[in-house]
Amino acid sequence: MAMPQRPQTNDIGSPALPLPIPKEVSPPACDDCQRLQTEMAANPGGPKMNTTGWILLGITGVGSTKRTDYTPDLASSLLSHLSIGGSAVALTVLCGPFVTPALRKVCLPYVPATTAQVENVFTALKGRSGSLVDIGSGDGRIVYAGAQRGFRAHGIELNPWLVLFAQLRARRWGLNRSATFARQDLWQSDLRHFDNVVIFGVQEMMPQLEAKLDRELSVKSCVVACRFPFPNWKPINVVGEGIDTVWLYRPKT
Ligand SMILES: C[S@@+](CC[C@H](N)C(=O)[O-])C[C@H]1O[C@@H](n2cnc3c(N)ncnc32)[C@H](O)[C@@H]1O
16 A cells, blocks of 8 residues: 655745746846947957057056956056055155255254253343344244244244244244244355354354354354354353253354
């Protein structure tokens, strides 16, 4: 006698029903798809590279000749070359002015004055007034301090970024009338119109600067040297100690 067959069940225990087999449905072909298909059939390697493509290929070093291969590589390689090149240019433009002083005959790097040094400068200049110039004014701290004490204060600075920074800060602090800045080479600047000259330089430049100031300054001028004294002039006052020492001179008296 034939045994009754157990009906097949699915996972949830109900009798399995035959599942409908999905028919393959092709989406209606759009105009663009048809055009692309025709193009691909006619030229499976893609259109030939034009001259610009070859030039870019040469610059970027992307080695594929098939357009379908090189297009994404070319774009990303071009982008990465541009971003690396752009960053290098930006870094050079930003840092160059801070590095180039080292290449000059007299290397005068940017080292800002300490708070004690700035105080010592104005202690030495107590009782003085009129115009004041800081030659190599850096971020402008001596010029601002001069302006706040009533001097017509001016900064001469070679580094354009420091000049811009000092000018913007003077404006923000409402000092832009009494604290002015110019991008200038101190060796090319005429210093004869200043009543008070401040220099925070380096030892090697002091003999040459002494000679320049001797030629240009008037009898009423005062000079304050920070950290390094002049080699021949006799100071009329010395304020502070160590790296904050400043020397006051009346060169023409
Ligand atoms: C030691 S820092 C003094 C900065 C500022 N006077 C202070 O006390 O904070 C010297 C400055 O002189 C600038 N400098 C270097 N050579 C220069 C030149 N030939 N003419 C004008 N400024 C120069 C540098 O860029 C730097 O900012």
